[in-house]
Amino acid sequence: MTPTHTRAGRKEWIALAVLTLPLLLVSMDITVLYFGVPSIAADLETSSTQQLWMVDIYGFILAGMLITMGSIGDFIGRRRLLLIGATLFGVASVAAAFSSSAEMLIAARALQGLGGATLMPSTLALVTNMFRDPKQRSTAIAVWSIGLSAGAAIGPVISGSLLNSFWWGSIFLINVPVLLILLVAAPLLVPEFRAQTRQRFDVLSAVLSLAAVLTVIWGLKEGAAGGFEAVPLASIAVGLVIGAAFLVRQSRLADPMVDLKLYRNRGFAPAISLSLIAFFCLIGYGIFTTQYLMSVLGMRPLESALWTMASPALTFLLVPFAVILARTVRPAYVIAAGFVFGATGFAAMTQIGVERNMTLLVYGVVGIGVGSAIVLTMVTDLVVAAAPPENAGSVSALTQTHQELGGALGIAVLGTIGASVYRGSFDDHIGSGIPAAALEPARETLGGAAESAARLTGAPAADILSTAHGAFVDAMHATAATGLVVALGAALLAVLRLRHIPVTQEKQEAPEESPAPTEPYAPVRPEVAVRTAE
Numbered sequence: 001m002t003p004t005h006t007r008a009g010r011k012e013w014i015a016l017a018v019l020t021l022p023l024l025l026v027s028m029d030i031t032v033l034y035f036g037v038p039s040i041a042a043d044l045e046t047s048s049t050q051q052l053w054m055v056d057i058y059g060f061i062l063a064g065m066l067i068t069m070g071s072i073g074d075f076i077g078r079r080r081l082l083l084i085g086a087t088l089f090g091v092a093s094v095a096a097a098f099s100s101s102a103e104m105l106i107a108a109r110a111l112q113g114l115g116g117a118t119l120m121p122s123t124l125a126l127v128t129n130m131f132r133d134p135k136q137r138s139t140a141i142a143v144w145s146i147g148l149s150a151g152a153a154i155g156p157v158i159s160g161s162l163l164n165s166f167w168w169g170s171i172f173l174i175n176v177p178v179l180l181i182l183l184v185a186a187p188l189l190v191p192e193f194r195a196q197t198r199q200r201f202d203v204l205s206a207v208l209s210l211a212a213v214l215t216v217i218w219g220l221k222e223g224a225a226g227g228f229e230a231v232p233l234a235s236i237a238v239g240l241v242i243g244a245a246f247l248v249r250q251s252r253l254a255d256p257m258v259d260l261k262l263y264r265n266r267g268f269a270p271a272i273s274l275s276l277i278a279f280f281c282l283i284g285y286g287i288f289t290t291q292y293l294m295s296v297l298g299m300r301p302l303e304s305a306l307w308t309m310a311s312p313a314l315t316f317l318l319v320p321f322a323v324i325l326a327r328t329v330r331p332a333y334v335i336a337a338g339f340v341f342g343a344t345g346f347a348a349m350t351q352i353g354v355e356r357n358m359t360l361l362v363y364g365v366v367g368i369g370v371g372s373a374i375v376l377t378m379v380t381d382l383v384v385a386a387a388p389p390e391n392a393g394s395v396s397a398l399t400q401t402h403q404e405l406g407g408a409l410g411i412a413v414l415g416t417i418g419a420s421v422y423r424g425s426f427d428d429h430i431g432s433g434i435p436a437a438a439l440e441p442a443r444e445t446l447g448g449a450a451e452s453a454a455r456l457t458g459a460p461a462a463d464i465l466s467t468a469h470g471a472f473v474d475a476m477h478a479t480a481a482t483g484l485v486v487a488l489g490a491a492l493l494a495v496l497r498l499r500h501i502p503v504t505q506e507k508q509e510a511p512e513e514s515p516a517p518t519e520p521y522a523p524v525r526p527e528v529a530v531r532t533a534e
Contacts, residue, residue: 008140012130015189016140019123020087020147021182025175026083026116027151029058032159032171039071040105040169040304050102056221057106061113062120063404064214068206070121070397071257075201077194078122078129083186085118090179108172121397128384128392129193135327138381142323146316153312193392205257210247213401215239220408224415238251257394262387270497271382274335274375275399276406276491281342281483284410285349288418288476289365296469297356300440324375324421329401332498335378342371346487347478348468354469364480371487376403382501417482418475422446425471431463438464443455446472457497 002014031054033040041051073081092111099105127144131137162170219235226232252255263269293304326334345367348360380399387395426443436444438456439449449468453461 002488007133008131008136012108013187015130015186016127016143018185018189019082019126019181020143021178022082022089022119023123023144023147024151024154025089025178026062026119027148027177028155028158029112029116032155036163036168036171037133039163043168044099044102044105045103050106052383053106053107054102058109058113058116059404060214060217061110063217063408064210065114065117065305066121066397066401066404067209067213067257067394068397069117070125070393070395071206072201073118073122073125073397074194075194075390078125079186079190079411080194081118082122082126082190083183085115085122085349086179086182086186087115089115089119090176090183093172093175093179097172099169120400121145121393121493124380124384124393126190126193126395129389130191135386137385138323138326139320141381141384142319142377142461144314145373145380146319149315149373150312150374153369155310156301156305157309160278160305164302193389199506200255202249202253202255202257205246205249205253207214208242208249209257212239212246213405215242217405217408218382220412222420224412227419228412228430233385259387259391259394262391262395263387267498267501268386270493271386272381272399272402274490274494274498275379275383276402276409277486278339278342278372278375278379279403279406280413281346281368281409281411281487281490283407284414285346285479285483287411287415288479289349289361290359291446292352292472292476295450296472297355306330307358307362308365308369311366315373316369318370319373319377322377326378327503330499330503331378331382332494333497335494338371338374338378338490339487339494340371341374342368343484343487343491345371346480346484350477350484352473352480353477354466354473375490382498414479414482418479420447420472420480420525422475425474426467429470430467433461434464443469 003050037051037054040046040054046054049290069085071079076345089112092108096105096108096112099108124141124144127140128137131140158174159171162174215235216239219232219239222231222235223229247258247260250258251260289308290304293299293511294301296303299307322334322338347363347401348364348367348392351360352364383399384392423443423447426449430439430443435456438452438460443449449464453468456464
């Protein structure tokens with residue numbers, strides 16, 4: 001007998017719209033400070049180190065706490081965790097807006113990261129639990145992925161627009177009314193889901209996961225910024241050792257945060273690895289595009305952000321088409337097509353020059369962005385479909401942790417390649433007669449070249465700038481070529497390792513059992529997730 005699935009109705013689709021609200025905010029706040037730092041620095045008199053922590057602490061805490069928060073959501077209820085996280089995120093946003101010192105703002109950003117770590121896995125887990133029909137689940141995850149992509153893209157646009165009319169605190173206060181809507185609507189529309197049995201929460205596993213992720217990501221980012229010297233390499237090594245200890249502990253626990261048996265599923269490990277690679281391409285190359293628009297073409301921040309908006313706009317149109325295509329074409333081939341589309345974007349970027357060619361640039365941005373979005377939508381669906389309902393929160397968190405690691409790895413690898421090519425090209429093409437004090441910072445970064453040129457006049461200043469611009473374009477070409485190879489390799493991996501997975505309409509799942517009507521923790525089988533409409 002063919003299993004049947006309870007199809008979601010109008011209420012669930014409205015609830016999905018509500019669940020995209022926190023997702024937009026969490027991803028938006030990753031990029032919202034791009035334009036706000038100068039105003040904040042002038043008002044709070046921050047040091048350069050404090051400015052870096054204002055930007056980075058949010059992502060560090062977000063990435064480090066995902067696995068822990070996903071596990072807590074499975075334990076206490078995903079909707080409850082969502083509401084707690086939304087409240088924390090809102091309070092932290094108000095504190096950030098009215099910060100009177102750099103230290104207060106950094107602390108508020110850390111609390112925002114903690115709140116964001118509760119919102120991301122709980123939203124995806126709730127979407128997975130509400131939409132049990134495979135076709136509907138794929139469509140719902142597509143909407144979830146579009147919200148995630150759109151938030152990061154519109155963050156700079158919103159912050160730039162607000163800063164044109166209001167003080168810098170407005171970029172944080174904009175979160176509050178959206179979160180109030182969520183806090184009112186979610187209890188009415190979103191049902192509660194939690195694991196059937198009272199699992200034991202392992203504090204040591206939480207500490208190990210936090211320490212492992214933070215040390216690895218910090219080491220990768222620090223190495224990309226200042227070179228992979230002793231301290232960043234030691235941080236990465238320590239993180240890997242802690243990560244190994246975390247995995248060993250999970251294998252011995254009765255109620256692990258990460259169920260290692262999932263990796264025995266033929267499609268789980270390849271799918272979650274492809275998620276990491278997609279973020280490697282998307283985030284790793286994004287920093288070059290931003291610098292090119294602002295430092296080589298001389299665009300103002302808001303203008304450069306607007307030029308990149310074509311990618312989320314086309315993502316909104318093409319990702320749903322990919323989901324529909326997966327109903328007749330095996331997911332492996334749709335995922336491979338996404339990577340190939342991304343590879344064409346990288347190929348376009350290898351042809352970018354110092355002169356303005358926005359058609360080529362926009363196609364490159366769209367190819368990389370939309371291709372990655374298609375991949376992320378498809379592999380997220382495969383990963384959550386492979387997990388039992390009671391583990392939806394922890395598996396969602398695990399997926400997003402892989403994505404955060406992929407982004408950090410992309411910045412580290414592509415950033416290191418780009419920095420090496422930039423220095424080599426600059427040294428090969430710089431003219432003679434430039435003071436040594438001006439050459440050293442100019443050969444390190446494009447920003448250093450601009451500062452050196454500002455201290456000089458005439459031909460030496462023009463020579464430094466033109467050489468730096470050419471060297472940066474060479475670096476873009478090298479990193480784009482690397483991204484192209486990685487994307488094509490990932491497309492091949494998808495076909496080889498995922499082609500056994502059938503099209504969406506052929507997927508079958510066991511029907512969800514009805515919970516006992518009076519007790520949310522009724523003593524039924526442990527492997528069935530309890531659903532309670534509170």
